[in-house]
Amino acid sequence: MLSSDDNNIFLGIDGGGSKCKAIVMSAENKILGTGISGPGNPLHGFEQATSSIVTSAKLALADAGIAESSLQNIVAGVGLAGVNLPVLFDQMKNWQHPFKTMHLATDLLIACLGAHQGKDGAVIISGTGSCGFSYVDGEEFTVGAHGFPHGDKGSGAWFGLQAAKQVLLSLDGLVATSSLNNKLLTMLNVSTGVELVEAIAGKPAAFYARMANLVFDAAEQGDQIAFAIIQEGASYIDNVAMQLTKRCPPRLSLIGGLTPRLLPWLAGDVQKSLSAPLNSPEVGAVFFAKQQSQNVNSTCRAGK
Amino acid sequence: MLSSDDNNIFLGIDGGGSKCKAIVMSAENKILGTGISGPGNPLHGFEQATSSIVTSAKLALADAGIAESSLQNIVAGVGLAGVNLPVLFDQMKNWQHPFKTMHLATDLLIACLGAHQGKDGAVIISGTGSCGFSYVDGEEFTVGAHGFPHGDKGSGAWFGLQAAKQVLLSLDGLVATSSLNNKLLTMLNVSTGVELVEAIAGKPAAFYARMANLVFDAAEQGDQIAFAIIQEGASYIDNVAMQLTKRCPPRLSLIGGLTPRLLPWLAGDVQKSLSAPLNSPEVGAVFFAKQQSQNVNSTCRAGK
Numbered sequence: 001m002l003s004s005d006d007n008n009i010f011l012g013i014d015g016g017g018s019k020c021k022a023i024v025m026s027a028e029n030k031i032l033g034t035g036i037s038g039p040g041n042p043l044h045g046f047e048q049a050t051s052s053i054v055t056s057a058k059l060a061l062a063d064a065g066i067a068e069s070s071l072q073n074i075v076a077g078v079g080l081a082g083v084n085l086p087v088l089f090d091q092m093k094n095w096q097h098p099f100k101t102m103h104l105a106t107d108l109l110i111a112c113l114g115a116h117q118g119k120d121g122a123v124i125i126s127g128t129g130s131c132g133f134s135y136v137d138g139e140e141f142t143v144g145a146h147g148f149p150h151g152d153k154g155s156g157a158w159f160g161l162q163a164a165k166q167v168l169l170s171l172d173g174l175v176a177t178s179s180l181n182n183k184l185l186t187m188l189n190v191s192t193g194v195e196l197v198e199a200i201a202g203k204p205a206a207f208y209a210r211m212a213n214l215v216f217d218a219a220e221q222g223d224q225i226a227f228a229i230i231q232e233g234a235s236y237i238d239n240v241a242m243q244l245t246k247r248c249p250p251r252l253s254l255i256g257g258l259t260p261r262l263l264p265w266l267a268g269d270v271q272k273s274l275s276a277p278l279n280s281p282e283v284g285a286v287f288f289a290k291q292q293s294q295n296v297n298s299t300c301r302a303g304k
Numbered sequence: 305m306l307s308s309d310d311n312n313i314f315l316g317i318d319g320g321g322s323k324c325k326a327i328v329m330s331a332e333n334k335i336l337g338t339g340i341s342g343p344g345n346p347l348h349g350f351e352q353a354t355s356s357i358v359t360s361a362k363l364a365l366a367d368a369g370i371a372e373s374s375l376q377n378i379v380a381g382v383g384l385a386g387v388n389l390p391v392l393f394d395q396m397k398n399w400q401h402p403f404k405t406m407h408l409a410t411d412l413l414i415a416c417l418g419a420h421q422g423k424d425g426a427v428i429i430s431g432t433g434s435c436g437f438s439y440v441d442g443e444e445f446t447v448g449a450h451g452f453p454h455g456d457k458g459s460g461a462w463f464g465l466q467a468a469k470q471v472l473l474s475l476d477g478l479v480a481t482s483s484l485n486n487k488l489l490t491m492l493n494v495s496t497g498v499e500l501v502e503a504i505a506g507k508p509a510a511f512y513a514r515m516a517n518l519v520f521d522a523a524e525q526g527d528q529i530a531f532a533i534i535q536e537g538a539s540y541i542d543n544v545a546m547q548l549t550k551r552c553p554p555r556l557s558l559i560g561g562l563t564p565r566l567l568p569w570l571a572g573d574v575q576k577s578l579s580a581p582l583n584s585p586e587v588g589a590v591f592f593a594k595q596q597s598q599n600v601n602s603t604c605r606a607g608k
Contacts, residue, residue, distance in 0.1 A: 043505070043506075084498060085498065085501065085502045085505070086498070086502070087502065143476045143477075143478070144476060145501075146472045146497070146501050147501060147505050147506075149453035149465065150465060150468045150469055150472060150501075150504055151469065151472050151501070153473075161453065161454060164454045165454055165455065168450045168454060168455050169457075172447045172448060172547070173447075173547060174447070174540070174543050174544075174547065193450070194388060194389065194390070197389070197449075197450050197451060197454075197455070198389045198390070198391065200454055201347070201389070201451050202347075202451075236478070239478050240478070243476070243477060243478065
């Protein structure tokens with residue numbers, strides 16, 4: 001086992017609704033180890049989130065060949081979904097964490113820093129949820145990130161929910177039937193409206209997000225109803241891109257699990273404005289931790 | 305205390321998502337007593353639903369001056385939200401209930417029987433949720449009743465959700481601001497998008513339904529965005545009415561908590577086709593129990 005001190009090892013955490021990813025990196029940005037555990041979003045419970053963070057961190061340390069006991073010597077950048085809500089930010093900030101120092105940020109900031117190698121930029125995220133985020137001249141700006149079902153238009157969950165609504169209405173004879181019916185009923189292994197309702201009642205966003213692909217499939221096969229759904233969602237994402245562009249980010253990236261399906265449906269000028277993300281959110285968390293540590297050190301050197 | 309036997313006293317139960325209502329009636333349809341308890345919808349838990357049913361029944365018996373021990377001699381009609389789902393119907397059907405006999409039906413059937421004095425007819429229900437239901441020549445037909453957030457268009461929860469979506473989008477600068485913003489933010493005592501998200505995240509349909517009135521208020525004060533929301537919801541309810549009318553119900557009633565707000569927005573011919581409901585759903589549950597008992601007795605007399 002290697003040992004570590006506080007200056008040459010950094011931990012980055014990306015805690016989302018379904019999993020928590022950790023990465024251990026050297027001061028020279030070399031990846032030393034990675035780890036993955038369960039949900040790290042404190043919206044779904046403080047105990048589970050903090051447990052997932054510690055588990056993923058220990059796995060990353062083990063992967064790097066560093067003793068678990070080194071956790072207390074390591075500066076961690078922790079980016080979490082949900083901490084844009086003040087009550088959750090405060091709860092996590094007061095956590096008796098096992099690190100030397102914890103720099104807490106939203107999942108959006110670390111994703112943006114990761115995509116742009118720690119520099120200014122903007123990201124559009126469309127996975128289970130959706131949002132836009134820019135970080136320019138130290139100023140954060142968010143569009144969306146409202147959650148499901150009241151927001152997250154253009155996300156996987158939103159596309160899946162539109163499909164479910166459409167199929168339920170058509171089974172009631174209130175709107176036209178489309179190829180979405182067969183696709184959705186087959187996927188969920190049901191055949192009637194009552195069975196469909198039983199299958200989806202009370203299900204979370206991640207469940208609906210799994211239905212998004214079939215809407216894209218149907219639209220690409222010429223289904224006009226699916227086409228209209230995709231166009232509405234893509235148009236919203238175009239508007240998010242325009243809002244971000246007003247902030248003059250040097251780079252703009254589209255990230256999240258829906259990226260490959262959504263990209264071809266965006267407006268031509270939006271597609272042209274996109275650059276590939278350079279690094280993952282957990283690497284962005286390390287960049288964040290380093291920047292915050294430098295700020296503290298600068299402050300110290302300035303004698304404050 | 306009076307005593308009762310199995311032939312002259314009937315119990316009617318209307319078990320919904322927020323409360324369970326019970327009524328005790330004589331064979332001559334005289335109301336002897338009523339009781340109200342907590343949630344009676346097995347969707348939210350079998351133990352809670354059955355406990356609420358028994359509690360409301362005992363309260364109604366006490367109100368009627370009948371001994372609790374008489375429960376075992378009484379025929380009960382039990383109408384429950386959720387039992388349109390086969391798994392919940394079976395679970396409730398297998399309940400070791402304390403009645404002499406339990407006749408189980410959906411909340412929709414007992415509401416329809418109540419509205420039309422036990423006779424054929426149809427109802428449109430718009431309260432927290434929405435649906436249409438007809439009972440003609442022994443045949444049940446349902447439109448909607450899909451639940452929130454994937455269905456229940458034109459319901460209180462749906463109107464509230466549209467308001468929340470609209471305000472969130474406008475706070476992001478993606479759509480025009482309307483009078484819904486001030487109304488909603490004031491009602492929830494918040495001032496920013498983040499606070500609004502915090503206030504509504506993970507909330508159930510009943511929470512959203514409480515926002516419905518402000519959408520109607522705004523529309524009636526000339527707010528064009530609220531107007532469009534109300535028109536979309538009312539148009540859906542008009543379509544539900546048309547689907548029901550195809551079944552040729554002798555009477556059609558609009559019931560549920562949103563009735564007074566929604567009624568003026570429906571199409572003129574739909575408004576004209578509506579008749580006032582004659583009795584409550586729990587009275588409908590008594591009608592159902594009596595009809596089912598007569599069927600059983602007829603069958604017995606026929607020697608089967």
